[in-house]
Amino acid sequence: MRSFLALALIAPLTAAPATHPPAAHPPAASPEKGGYVAFHDGPGRFPVVAGRRAAPIVVSTADHAGVIRVADDVRADLGKVTGVQPVIGHDRVPAGADPVIIGTLGKSPLIDRIVARGRLDVRGLRGRWETTIEQVVTDPLPGVRRAFVIAGSDQRGTIYGAYDLSRRIGVSPWSFWDDVPAARHDAVYVLPGRHTQGTPAVKYRGFFINDENPATGTWAPGYFGPGKAPGHPGGLNAAYFAKVFETMLRLKANYLWPAVWGRAFAEDDPLNHATATLYGVVMGTSHEAPMMRGIEEWNRHAVNGTDPYGGNGQWSFVRNSAALKAYWRDGAQRMKDQDIEGVITLGMRGNGDTSLPDGDGIDLMSSIIDTQRQILRDTGLIDRPQVQTLYKEVQRYWDAGYRPPDDVTVVFCDDNWGNLRKLPDASLPARSGGYGMYYHFDYVGVGRNYKWADTVNLTNTWEQLHRAYASGVDRLWMVNVGDLKNEEAPTQFFLDYAWDPDSIPVTGIQRWLRAYAAENFGPGLAPAVADLLHEYATLQSRRKPELLNRRITGETPEVIYDDQGNPFSLTAYREMDRVTAQWQTLAAKADRVRRLVPAAHQDAFYQLAYYQIKDTALVYALRQAQFTNIAYAAQGRAATNARADRAEALFAQDQAMSRYYNTTLAGGKWKGWQTQPKIGYGDVERYGPNAPWQQPELNNVALPDAIYPHLKRITVPPAAALGVALDGGDPTTLPSFSPWQSQPAQYLEVYNKGATPFSYRITAAKPWVHVTPASGRVTDQVRATVTVDWRRAPHGTTTVPLTVTGAGSSVVVQAPVHRPSVAPSGFLEANGYVAMEADHYSRKVGDWQLLPDIGRTGNGLTPRGSSGRLEYAMTLTTTGPVRVAAYLSPRNNVLPTPGLRYAVSIDGATPQVVDIIGATGSDDTTMNPQWARNTSDNVNVTRTVHQVDRPGRHTLAFWMVDPSVIVQRLVVETAPLPYSYLGPPSSLRARS
Missing domain, CATH: 3.30.379.10 (Chitobiase/beta-hexosaminidase domain 2-like)
Structure with a gap:
């Protein structure tokens, strides 16, 4: 909103010209x-x-x-x-x-x-x-x-x-x-x-209440009363929708797609449409429900192989067209008779949010839409706004050349994970119906449902909304918000931006968050609350909470992130420990802020900030304990069962938070709300073949089944037995030591495989390698830190044996030590890599837009001009072939270009051009395994191979080719690296 946020203007992000005139709004x-x-x-x-x-x-x-x-x-x-x-x-x-x-x-x-x-x-x-x-x-x-x-x-x-x-x-x-x-x-x-607040930039702005089971489906009938349709008490009645409509209008939204999971807006309460009219809300139906009729209306009446229109009950224009025409005609007539203000969805998808069973020929879709348009003419509704929504496979019709009538708004869609799939071709003539957008903050499907908590990175959303608006998508914006509750901040951000894009530049997102926090908690607490929400969104958007364990066979591929299926590595770069610690630090901040919140605002703070922060931190700690337990069990560690105990205790805390939400919060107002599964995904044996992505309907069952993969418990023998585990996960060799390494000093763990404590000692073969503590007593395990005295270590590479003795046995492990002989300049190679965040360039050529915290580990950059490059000075100690990994946001090719491309070069060599889509095989239409991996990981990593002829200073250049590319970080891999989700930590940087 212009006057509410009072933010500055920003130039368009995309290179493509806007298709709306500057004075359109x-x-x-x-x-x-x-x-x-x-x-x-x-x-x-x-x-x-x-x-x-x-x-x-x-x-x-x-x-x-x-x-x-x-x-x-x-x-x-x-x-x-x-x-x-x-x-x-x-x-x-x-x-x-x-x-x-x-x-x-x-x-x-x-x-x-x-x-x-x-x-x-x-x-x-x-x-x-x-x-x-x-x-x-x-x-x-x-x-x-x-x-x-x-x-x-x-x-x-x-x-x-x-x-x-x-x-x-x-x-x-x-x-x-x-x-x-x-x-x-x-x-x-x-x-x-x-x-004045001005005139909205986007004409129709609204949200889709969807995927509403179990939260809304459990809570709403209890709070507002059951639905009014006989036999369907779970329907949502007019009292429920009145609260939705009021909130919409307070947010300056005007357009609603109502809930569809077993619900029929027009039938669940005869007053639903009348209530929408009373409030002044524009009604619509989702992408799968044409002609102002929810698909559930058909499902309820087309039973036993028949339908009330004399057909065979099939949702098929080929095999049951007469019945479908009559069904659609009734929907149009109802709209006219009740004087419903609405946007009419055209086209057809398969029943159950699937592709059409009759094929995807253009002639068939053209016939369907022509038939629907004739019905609208016959009922006098042809001048009402109409849309064709190019969701999933429907976009194929557009790509194959089908164009709906010019006055129909063409609604482009994201890939369900916040990445747009198509934008208008600026070379095509303007459409009188214009273009719209369907976006997601909530989703059910491949690679996994995400419905529990807000996982939206506002910078990512800003970039996609900005790109859409700058490309002329301004007639209609719709966003799937799930239950609405739990998506408050992104929903308000989406609607504020749709009202006035110029008022929220990318540099004003944090200012917007402070205004949002001030509106709910007052100006005094606004900075602290805004910082919590910003850090929360940055951490949460790395990976959905539902995806904190492996995927198993099913509609998504077998993706094993490490040997236990943990997406974050337990061993490489101490990744699991680091990300869990970040969540615990954020939760502690939330605790401190909560103590400052006045009593009257405590319930609101719990719902808008505290619950999702604290409980996500619990889930991360639970996963850390769970995967550590599974790893310890494989090693036979005496500490195995203690980790299982901790995981179960953390699960109990998670359940206690849900019980508080459902029974005590706001005087028990939200009974049944926190029932959304988030932990038990993936258990094929228990939940069937769709377990990799579909929510486990029995999530909060009794332990141990509730936690998946299941916890392990072992029988610990009474006699002491020595075990040694190394930083990095290799059984015999520690990661290489370097004075240029950015991660903490390496460690080794001495652990007991028995119940009897024992004494240990660690001896280094070189006096300039130190171990702390070098000796002591082990009950279950001891972590010892290994450091190097670089004043005494020789240049070059030296491998130093470390001997661990205890419980009557000994183990020898190796500590490779590398002291470079070249002068440091720029980013420094160590441990087999150079890792650089995108915005830490040495030189920038051309116009690049900084996107704060859009990356999994930092800021991102995207080009705003027709050419440009980013240069990074670095010092390598390795020669020969090296790989350059580009960590990019998982975007799709939205423009009519040959691909989604960038280029990389080292030291002025010919740039190697990479087509991101072609290189990975990601397909946002079929939602194939690689697409599922990229969107779930929230990154697309592609690699090129380059030759380095000498040690010393070099320059890496990242070249702009296509304007939709967002680079998050670049990693030069000079040796094979262990798996890690985020990649290696950023390298140290010397003054050039």
Whole structure:
């Protein structure tokens, strides 16, 4: 929002020109940057509430029903803030009062009379879409001294203006969904002047409540009552949707796809559509549900091989076309008879969110859409907005050359993981229907469901939204938010950006987060809460919590990340320990902030910040204990069972948090909400062949089955037995030591395989290699640190034996020590690699956009011009062939280019061009195994091979070829590296 966030402008990110003219969405008037509400008196200020008296709110009975209704919400909001509720007047201003007048231009006689008297300038308002002005007007009507006027260009413009006042006085849009209390003030004043939030950049902006089982499906019927359709008590009724609609409008959304999992919006409560009309919300249906009819309407009535239209019950245009036509015609007629404002989905997909069973020929799709359009003509609805959504396989029709009628909005989709699949070709003629976008914050499917918690990186979302808008995608934006609750911050960000993209530059994302935090917790706590949410999103977006164990056979490939299936390595670079520690540090910060949160805001803080941070930290600690337990069991360690005990204790803490959420939080309001599985994925034996991606329906079962892979317990023999494990995981050799290494000093672990403690000693063959502690007593295990005195170590490579003795035996391991002979400059090779974050370049040529924290380990860069390169100075001690691994965001090729390409060179050699899609074989249409791997890992890694002819200083160059590439980091691999999820730690950097 322009005036709410008051953020600066930013140039377009993509090289492709925007297809909308610069003045396509001008504001109704210049937005006033500082806001228009104050809480103390001043010159010219209008008292909405002052001295325990409230200005009456006046609306016209001739206005839209949604406007008359919203006046009651504003009245209640003022009461929450000030303790004083104004009276509501209809059509007349109470004698002697200075009122708040809310109305729609051309619909409210009150507003029209003020305009006719020349007291309200409506230039920039008349004829606009969803635009509002707020102004203190002198002598607005005969006998009225002053009024605060909220005037809208249409129904929603007026409603948005009314709710904007509520937000500015301190009522959060999330007041119901997250129990955010209103800020308290004794008085509310409006500043003099003319104020506006402008005209939305994207015409239709909304969200899809989807994948709503088990959370919404469990909670909503209990809280609001069952559905009204006979035999379907799990349906969502009008009381539920009223709260959804209210929240939408408070967020300046206007468009909803309702829940579809076994639910039929039009049937689950006969008042559902009427309630949408009352609130002024535009209804639609999802990509699989054409002609304003949810697919469940068909499923409920097409039973026993028949359907109510005399057909055979098949969802097939080829084999049951007459019945389908009648079914669609009924949907169109219902829309007309009930005067439903809606966007009509055209086309057809298979029943159950699948591809069509009749094939994917263009002639078939053309016939389907032509038939649907004829039905719309016959029912007088052909002028209503229509879309074809190119979801999954439907995009093939577009790629093969099919074009729906020009007035139909073509909705491009992401790949369900936040990566757009297609953008408009700037060389094609403009479409009168324009383009839209369907995006995801929640998903059910390959490579794994992610539904439990917010995992959205706002920078990643910003980049994709920005790229879409800059490419002319501005008619309709829809985002899958799952249950809505749990996706609050990204949902609000999505809608704020859709309203005014220019107000949120990439450099303003953190400022946006502070504004979001201030709106829910006040300005004092806003910086701390915003920092928590930012760090949370950065860590969470590395990998979905549901994916913290291996995938097994099924629709996704056998992907074994290490020998136990842990995506984070237990041994390489101490990766599992490091990422778990980061989560524990964040959880500790959340604990500290929680102690500062006032009692009234504790429930809101738990829901909007604390729960997802604390419980994700628990899940990471659980996984660390679980995979350590499994590894220890294979080694026969005496500490094995203690790790199993810890994993089970952490699982109990996770379950306790869920019970608190479901029974105590907000007085028990959210009973049944925290029932979404997140831990037990992948157990084929228990949950069947879809276990790799589908949620385990019996997630929170009794231990030990609840944790997968299952914990191990061993019988520990009484006699002591020596075991030795090395940093890096190799059984005989430690990682190479170097004065240039960035990771901590190497270690070895002396462990006991028996129940009897024993004494140990570690002896190095060279006096300049030190071990601490070099001796001691082992009960279960001891970790000893190995360091090198570099003042005494010789140049070159020396292998130093370390002898470990204890429990009557000894083990010899090797410690390779390498002291370089070349001068350090730039990034320094050590341990077989040079790792560089993308934004740590030595030289930049061309225009590159910095994308803060978009990468798994840091910032990203993407080109903004037609050419450019990034150069990185480095010192190598290795000669011969080396590999350069480019860690890139897992984007798809959205532009009409031959591929998604970049190039790499060393020391001015001919750049090697890499087609990312071709090199990995990733296919976002078929969602093949490599695509599933890339999106689950949230990175696409490709490699090139180069020759290095001498040790010393070298320059690596990363070249721009296609503008959609986002580089996160570059790793020069001078030796084979152990598996790690994030790659090796960033290298040390010497001054060049």
